Amino acid sequence: MKKHITGKTKTSKCPTKPSRELSTHSKLTIGVDLGDLHSHYCILDEAANVVSRGKVPTTKAGFGGLLEKMPGSRIAMEVGTHSPWVSREIVGMGHEVIVANPHKVKLITQSLRKSDPVDAEQLARLARVDPQLLSPIQHRGEQAQTDLAMIRARAGLVKARTQLINMVRGLAKSMGERLKPCDARHVRVMLAESLSTGLRTAVEPALKSVEAISKEIATYDQQIEEMETRYPEVKLLQQVHGVGPLIGLTFLLVLDDPGRFRRSRDVGPFLGMIPKQRDSGERQQQLGISKAGDRLLRSLLVQGAHCILRKGAPPSDLREWGLARVERGGKRGKGRTVVAVARKLAVLLHLLWVSGEVYDPQYQRKARERKSAQAAA
Secondary structure, three states, rough: OOOOOOOOOOOOOOOOOHHHHHOOOOOOOEEEEHHHHHHEEEEEEEOOOOEEEEEEEOOOHHHHHHHHOOOOOOOEEEEEOOOHHHHHHHHOOOEEEEEEEEHOOHHHHOOOOOOOHHHHHHHHHHHOOOOHHOOOOOOOOOHHEEEHHHHHHHHHHHHHHHHHHHHHHHHHHHHHOOOOOOHHHHHOHHHHHHHOHHHHHHHHHHHHEEEEEEEEHHHHHHHEEEEEHOOOHHEEEEHOOOOOHHHHHHHHHHHHHHHHHOOOHHHHHHOOOOOOOOOOEEEEOOEOOOOOOHHHHHHHHHHHHHHHHHOOOOHHHHHHHHHHHHHHHHHHHHHHHHHHHHHHHHHHHHHHHHHOOOOOHHHHHHHHHHHHHHHHO
């Protein structure tokens, strides 16, 4: 009598775990779809055959168990929360790592069969054919990532403080009262003394939180000033009016390597500070900036641009160019001018970083005057 075996059967012809035979392959390509708890992988041999697929815990031990004993392989993954530390860990095991920019790989983002195992295989196949198809990015080092995390944490507290202050001011206005105007750094619980009893009871806890957050921000500011000693290049950037330690350090840490840009003007598009294009025939629409790249750095550069254009700021070629543009465009074009000045500021900072030159804020104006004097003579 034949015995009937019940239960689920495996339909995959590939092993779910990498076998010992993989150590005999010389050219492995591995796609890894990173997840918060588990990451899916797909391993291709030199003939583009799937030799193994499965998933591992998204931990150092998990990736170590999968990759430590493998020969040097090419490993592709998407950029994400875990990609910085995972890529460093895998490079330390002797593998080549390609970190893909998924926003530029439509084959992955717009796939009709989108799942973690499918994405892992797509990454592996693209990396095997040509890594440039993945629009690879380069992660910064661990120390730089730690320092940038401190700056981002400070920015988060500043944002939370602003939201709390705006909430308190809004509540006061809705009751026909007003909170005394002052700089965010000077907002204290005592500001509520001028409010009615009921409103004061409602907003005092929020003002206490604002006061506590301001103290923590001051601590971050002190740590950021101490951070300057590790990045002497920031002094070059601080030659420009409106650029302090915060903007300078954020610029250095976000860009990480000045040599990644062939020209200084390429920094503008990298930070999403150029207009989007959508031309059709003879019609050319005026669109906003692309807002690609790092949002925090873009915001800080805009703050620096405001300082350059502010009344009483020292004269400079950049200020002169911005003010002339404001006059042509009027008040409606002021916002766009600020962004344009911020873009030029980013280009200028990269140029100073690369060249190491002493900054002359009126270099172009002096050059024009010399040219005019020579023509007159």
